[in-house]
Amino acid sequence: KQEVTQIPAALSVPEGENLVLNCSFTDSAIYNLQWFRQDPGKGLTSLLLIQSSQREQTSGRLNASLDKSSGRSTLYIAASQPGDSATYLCAVRAYGGATNKLIFGTGTLLAVQP
Amino acid sequence: NAGVTQTPKFRVLKTGQSMTLLCAQDMNHEYMYWYRQDPGMGLRLIHYSVGEGTTAKGEVPDGYNVSRLKKQNFLLGLESAAPSQTSVYFCASSRDSRQETQYFGPGTRLLVL
Numbered sequence: 001k002q003e004v005t006q007i008p009a010a011l012s013v014p015e016g017e018n019l020v021l022n023c024s025f026t027d028s029a030i031y032n033l034q035w036f037r038q039d040p041g042k043g044l045t046s047l048l049l050i051q052s053s054q055r056e057q058t059s060g061r062l063n064a065s066l067d068k069s070s071g072r073s074t075l076y077i078a079a080s081q082p083g084d085s086a087t088y089l090c091a092v093r094a095y096g097g098a099t100n101k102l103i104f105g106t107g108t109l110l111a112v113q114p
Numbered sequence: 115n116a117g118v119t120q121t122p123k124f125r126v127l128k129t130g131q132s133m134t135l136l137c138a139q140d141m142n143h144e145y146m147y148w149y150r151q152d153p154g155m156g157l158r159l160i161h162y163s164v165g166e167g168t169t170a171k172g173e174v175p176d177g178y179n180v181s182r183l184k185k186q187n188f189l190l191g192l193e194s195a196a197p198s199q200t201s202v203y204f205c206a207s208s209r210d211s212r213q214e215t216q217y218f219g220p221g222t223r224l225l226v227l
Contacts, residue, residue, distance in 0.1 A: 042220055
């Protein structure tokens with residue numbers, strides 16, 4: 001059974017710091033991996049989608065990497081800003097069934113202090 | 115485009131009451147999903163649909179029913195609400211089931227007393 005784990009559960013950093021969020025998954029049979037951002041009381045916004053054949057994706061100050069063989073992904077945020085404060089969720093699109101469903105981690109709550 | 119919208123935003127129910135949550139998408143997506151989010155558990159799939167007129171069970175379907183009579187709408191029903199169904203419910207849609215991202219609605223907060 002695919003399981004997704006995110007470490008740390010919570011992180012507080014001063015503004016301007018570079019930081020890394022970690023995601024691990026137990027089964028390498030995935031189509032892709034996504035990073036989402038969730039603001040309090042809001043829905044999920046997709047940040048980056050990495051297909052299983054890719055190693056990384058970049059969008060602005062965000063860079064996500066994928067090492068399928070080791071079951072790991074990292075989300076790198078450069079020059080963090082208070083507006084980056086949110087919960088970051090990792091999800092893998094697993095093989096199997098009609099939906100090839102998304103399996104989510106429990107998230108990392110990030111606080112960027114001004 | 116409005117994307118994915120959910121109605122209502124918040125609801126309080128008494129145990130045993132019924133209600134329907136409505137999800138609508140204007141992106142012409144085939145696939146639609148209902149998730150629930152609980153503290154410490156991540157998002158879990160309740161039911162999903164691979165097209166108009168189809169529904170299927172996800173990871174935690176008990177106590178819920180769904181219908182997809184129109185392509186753009188996906189309804190989640192609670193026939194007899196229980197306190198264990200207190201949660202935040204998210205609807206999502208996607209164009210396909212493998213490669214592309216899912217787009218999420220803003221969520222419905224449900225409290226069952």
